Amino acid sequence: MKKVILIGFMGAGKSTLGRRIHQASGMPFFDLDDWIEAREGRKIGEIFRQDGEAAFRALESKALDILSDELPGEWVLSCGGGTPCFGDNMEKLRKMGTTVYLKLSPELLASRLLPEKEHRPLISGYSEAELVDFIRDLLNKREMFYKKAHLHLKEDEVDDWFLKLMG
Numbered sequence: 200m201k202k203v204i205l206i207g208f209m210g211a212g213k214s215t216l217g218r219r220i221h222q223a224s225g226m227p228f229f230d231l232d233d234w235i236e237a238r239e240g241r242k243i244g245e246i247f248r249q250d251g252e253a254a255f256r257a258l259e260s261k262a263l264d265i266l267s268d269e270l271p272g273e274w275v276l277s278c279g280g281g282t283p284c285f286g287d288n289m290e291k292l293r294k295m296g297t298t299v300y301l302k303l304s305p306e307l308l309a310s311r312l313l314p315e316k317e318h319r320p321l322i323s324g325y326s327e328a329e330l331v332d333f334i335r336d337l338l339n340k341r342e343m344f345y346k347k348a349h350l351h352l353k354e355d356e357v358d359d360w361f362l363k364l365m366g
């Protein structure tokens with residue numbers, strides 16, 4: 200039974216890959232941020248602004264608990280960039296299915312995130328010059344969690360893995 204959990208930094212392509220798997224295989228796809236927004240009736244940015252990051256992290260953990268009980272059969276889940284790095288979320292994720300870390304360099308992440316940084320509460324306050332350093336520092340702190348994933352994929356390894364999953 201395929202249960203795939205995509206993790207990695209913002210901009211790593213988790214949701215895009217999740218949608219691609221869904222389109223190619225029909226496996227149901229869930230995006231944790233979208234799921235939280237739908238349930239809360241608010242955008243992630245609003246939740247951060249109105250209630251703060253700690254409140255968002257509590258909602259994120261609760262969402263994982265609900266989803267891990269409610270998702271039968273095969274599925275793909277894409278997490279938020281911080282999901283595996285709080286509480287015992289990474290252990291929960293590893294129990295739910297095969298965790299896959301999409302591993303990109305800080306430079307590549309910064310180039311992808313720059314055009315859309317205003318929509319992302321954690322990086323919207325940084326200038327272009329500051330962004331890559333912020334990403335490098337946060338990635339350094341988060342890698343110890345990401346590295347616990349069952350699989351680690353670099354950008355150029357994603358297509359081969361995708362084909363294997365489809366096969």
Ligand code: S3P
Nearest residue numbers: 208209210232278279280281320
């Ligand atoms: C976050 C990543 C975002 C979202 C929130 C916090 C993070 O998800 O959950 O803004 O802490 O890295 P994406 O990685 O899907 O952008």
